[in-house]
Amino acid sequence: MTQIHSAPHWLKRFRFASRRAGNTMNMTEGKPLALLSVFALPLLIGNLFQQAYNLADSMIVGQMLGADALAAVGATGSISFLFFSFFSGISGGCGIVTAQFFGARKDAEVCKAIVNSAYITLAASLMTGLIAFLMVPTVLSWMGTPPEILPDAITYMRMTSASVPLVALYNYASSMQRALGDSRTPLYFLIFSCLLNVGLDLLFVGVFGLGVFGAALATMLAQLLAGSGSLLFAYKRNPYFRPGRESMGFDKAIARKAIRLGLPLALQWSLIAISTTALQSVVNSFGATAMAAFTATNRLEQLVQQPFGSMSMALSTYSGQNMGAGRIHRIREGFRDSLLAMIAVAGLMTLIMQLWGDSLVGLFVQEENVIALGGRALKITSFFYVFLGIIYVSRGVLNGIGDAMFSFINGIVEIAGRVGLPLLLLSLTSAGVWSIWITAGVTWLLAGLTCLMRYFSWRNGTVKRTKAPAAATKVPV
Numbered sequence: 001m002t003q004i005h006s007a008p009h010w011l012k013r014f015r016f017a018s019r020r021a022g023n024t025m026n027m028t029e030g031k032p033l034a035l036l037s038v039f040a041l042p043l044l045i046g047n048l049f050q051q052a053y054n055l056a057d058s059m060i061v062g063q064m065l066g067a068d069a070l071a072a073v074g075a076t077g078s079i080s081f082l083f084f085s086f087f088s089g090i091s092g093g094c095g096i097v098t099a100q101f102f103g104a105r106k107d108a109e110v111c112k113a114i115v116n117s118a119y120i121t122l123a124a125s126l127m128t129g130l131i132a133f134l135m136v137p138t139v140l141s142w143m144g145t146p147p148e149i150l151p152d153a154i155t156y157m158r159m160t161s162a163s164v165p166l167v168a169l170y171n172y173a174s175s176m177q178r179a180l181g182d183s184r185t186p187l188y189f190l191i192f193s194c195l196l197n198v199g200l201d202l203l204f205v206g207v208f209g210l211g212v213f214g215a216a217l218a219t220m221l222a223q224l225l226a227g228s229g230s231l232l233f234a235y236k237r238n239p240y241f242r243p244g245r246e247s248m249g250f251d252k253a254i255a256r257k258a259i260r261l262g263l264p265l266a267l268q269w270s271l272i273a274i275s276t277t278a279l280q281s282v283v284n285s286f287g288a289t290a291m292a293a294f295t296a297t298n299r300l301e302q303l304v305q306q307p308f309g310s311m312s313m314a315l316s317t318y319s320g321q322n323m324g325a326g327r328i329h330r331i332r333e334g335f336r337d338s339l340l341a342m343i344a345v346a347g348l349m350t351l352i353m354q355l356w357g358d359s360l361v362g363l364f365v366q367e368e369n370v371i372a373l374g375g376r377a378l379k380i381t382s383f384f385y386v387f388l389g390i391i392y393v394s395r396g397v398l399n400g401i402g403d404a405m406f407s408f409i410n411g412i413v414e415i416a417g418r419v420g421l422p423l424l425l426l427s428l429t430s431a432g433v434w435s436i437w438i439t440a441g442v443t444w445l446l447a448g449l450t451c452l453m454r455y456f457s458w459r460n461g462t463v464k465r466t467k468a469p470a471a472a473t474k475v476p477v
Contacts, residue, residue, distance in 0.1 A: 026103075026321070027181060033334070036314045043309075043310035043314060044306060047310050049187075058074075058295065058299050062296075063365075065205070069149075069212055071146075071149050072149040075149065075284065076153055076156050079143070082270065082274060082276075082277055084164065086266045087121060088171060089264075089266025089407075092399065093265055093266075094121065095176065096258075096261050097261060099316070100321070101324060103323065105325075111247040112243070112251045120262075121172040122168070129165055136154055146284065146288060155211075155212055155213050156216050160219075163216075168227075170230060171227075173186065173234060177234055178313060181317065183313075185230060185234060189225070189227075190226055265407050268408065268410050270411070272415070279422065282422045292370045293374035297381070299364065308346075311392060316396045319400025319401050335459075346386040350385050354379055361374035388448070395451060406454045417446050418439060418440075
């Protein structure tokens with residue numbers, strides 16, 4: 001077990017000044033939904049800006065370079081996710097450990113967790129980036145990427161692989177700040193990064209004619225500035241990011257705990273990434289038109305998922321802090337309130353896609369056949385958005401409390417859905433190209449139900465072991 005030390009005098013002196021300055025947020029007190037909403041709003045704005053420059057990439061490439069170039073960029077999405085998932089999972093484990101120490105008010109351990117998280121994230125990102133760079137041509141060939149778009153896909157993916165440490169820099173800074181309850185600082189730098197990315201896209205692709213290489217280069221430069229700027233600002237403004245010598249050493253106990261929580265997350269995301277890569281292979285078999293439509297619908301549904309993802313990240317911090325403080329009943333309250341809110345959001349998003357799906361796909365491409373295919377596809381998948389809300393809410397809570405087994409179960413369900421369902425649909429039905437989007441929707445359904453079962457299993461176990469405070473007269477959902 002990690003030995004708990006008292007907070008160093010410099011940290012005690014600055015702790016409350018830091019809280020007043022808005023650099024941290026204690027989520028163990030106050031109304032859960034109000035706290036989650038305040039914390040999640042900057043995350044949502046940041047995620048929307050993140051998606052804005054992803055959309056800008058796709059729109060600029062699709063409109064200026066054509067559907068084949070858009071298909072080449074889209075063909076790398078799932079494989080990029082696969083390689084990013086490993087260090088992202090490890091970073092998530094580091095954030096959970098930091099949030100739990102912060103909720104328990106073990107300030108010296110918070111500083112050590114921040115330092116050791118930097119060591120772990122750097123090592124994981126360098127290893128992942130190198131492996132990804134070397135394996136790009138082989139993996140894209142395995143996926144059946146059409147020959148006419150393969151060179152652009154390799155170029156874009158290799159640039160993306162080289163940017164893994166840059167992505168890790170921003171992920172590390174933002175995950176540590178979120179663990180301390182600060183969701184605003186990463187937002188400011190992300191907004192700047194997104195605006196810069198759009199400007200560089202137009203410059204490199206539209207003016208200099210650098211093609212998909214220019215789009216990838218613009219993203220790399222924007223990520224570098226977002227990560228370094230956020231980390232430097234945190235160092236200047238937040239005393240937890242200025243640890244003393246006693247916190248700089250490698251702490252085996254903290255590192256072991258972070259890796260123990262992070263590896264299942266990495267496995268979960270890796271399995272999900274493998275499943276999306278397998279589905280992308282099915283998409284590739286239907287040709288460039290289906291690939292372009294799938295890329296456009298994917299980009300739009302990444303936007304749809306931002307409210308869910310923002311609430312999930314907020315719940316992870318909220319659950320981690322309350323788990324560290326031993327306030328289990330507050331975790332159950334947070335789950336109930338946020339689930340109801342996300343179901344309402346899912347209903348609104350479904351209505352939008354049913355009414356205006358075609359027009360939204362038309363933002364990416366001019367080809368009428370791609371627009372028709374993508375618009376009808378959105379009408380299929382949007383009926384399943386409610387299960388996306390369930391997945392993200394459950395995932396945020398279960399990851400925050402450190403439920404390692406859930407991560408593994410969730411990954412298995414995702415890979416079974418995206419690998420098994422297309423085979424069944426293509427061999428037993430006449431669904432054809434529509435099997436792509438039917439698979440996505442049914443996989444969300446299966447994963448959502450699995451998440452709910454896992455959450456209730458945990459909740460029922462805690463109800464038996466603990467009693468809610470006297471003020472809580474009934475057990476929340």
